[in-house]
Amino acid sequence: MSVIEVRELTKRFGSVLAVDHLSFTVEQGTVVGFLGPNGAGKTTTLRMLLGLVEPTEGSATINGQSYRDLRAPLHVVGAALEASAAYPGRTARNHLRVQAIVGEVPSSRVDEVLELVNLTEAADRRVGHFSLGMRQRLDLATSLLCEPEILILDEPANGLDPEGVHWLRGLLRDIASQGKTVLVSSHILAEVAQTVDSVVILDHGRLISHSTLAELTARDRQAVRVRTPRAQELAAALAACNATAEFLGAEQLRITGATSEQIGTLAAEHAIPIFEAATEATDLEDVFLQLTAAADQTQTPP
């Protein structure tokens, strides 16, 4: 069942087309990465989804309703859109107490979420004295306060140190294991790759790809590195099978267009000894960059 449905969503700011007929859905209980380079239209899309920005065309719904029509929005959707949404002169605890009143949750929940994001010790410090990473954690705490079914997080890893990013991944995995739906935006695929079930990629406000990670990696022509004393012969045999071999040394080949199984079988047929064969790890970032670069080329006039 789709809990988030974006249909032909378009937003124009004057002459700038920020989001261009974007359509995608997010299924219940999945973690979806929302990816695109800076300025791709991710934040504008999320703001339209949350009723903060009025679409020029199209619709964005949550559980079949527009956000503004949700009866208890904080219990349906928890969102963290920017790390500066808390008043700098207010303490983290008081910031959450205000949200607890609006969301009608007991104030004991404030302490729970502060502990969840490791901010208990800083709870009575003013937010203006927080580091960017601490503000990100506070935003996460705010989004989790009312135990929503859906989480929408805009670049939550921004400002987090490596330990913080590791912690965030763990938190997202934990949330996903509870059957909740998460839509998390990022401009770095590697940041979310370990957590997401599928990715929506956009650039220049347009949908570039909506696929699972497996489908995304399958797009990449994976290479196999082979070491053999008869590299020339193997390269010739591979060429006959429409695979490409690149010489990395006298005995080393980098082969694309054939799997390691196909290469092994071919070598056996020709009685070519293989000393070593290794499939190169797919670089998701390369796939992402290839996709967005291809989109750029189609957008740029010759």
Next chain:
Amino acid sequence: MIRLIRAELLKLSTIRLPYGLLTIAAALTALFATLEASRAGSAGTGVARLTTASGLSTVTTVTGFAMLLAAVLGAIVTTGEFRHASATLTYQATPRRTRVLVAKVIVAAAAGALFGLVGGVIATGVGLAFASGDHAHIALSTGTLLGHIGGAICGAALLAALGAALGSLVRSQLATVISIFVWGIVIESLIGGLFTSIRPYLPYTAATTLAGAKLGNAAFGPAHGEAGTVGPLPFIATFALLAALAVVVSVVAARTTVARDIT
């Protein structure tokens, strides 16, 4: 709505700015009341002796600064959301934005009332202290003095509500706060000096008359102290005028800027 009002009250009470503004309002009221009391009865000052009702009320009704700062507080209640980008979170929690505006105007009025109370009590205290120090007869009845304090509470509350509505309309904190000071101190003074007949309808001047101030005593420019031929509107009419103005500005804001995109 009660929930939203509670949240807005907590927002206001958990930052330092309102306390700072209230302290400034109290200090300015004490300062100007003391200055007025010190020069009461001196030739050429236009302030009668403190033994007279006119002289004493000149001191006990020096609540204009508290009212002006109440309007500034009201503006901060609404514009602070845009200055610190917290409107994103506020409207996420309450997508029906008009409800947020109504809650903010109510809370601004309540906080403004406190400014009026503090200003009224301090001005009255200074006036009575000077009058009793001179062993002078207290020329104003307790009822009149309490009425002035009540008027200061009403005037400050209404100006704070108007400030909150104006803040919603303008969004920029700096522009709204500057507008309030320029309007109260310069524009009303000039307009009031040039066209004395419209003085009772000018919002800041009207609010000060609720607290018993004479028309023109709130201003600093050519209108200051000028008696003119027109008296203030009746209390109820002034109250209704200011309340209506706050409602009109709120409605205009709700239909225009409040509905705008939060980017």
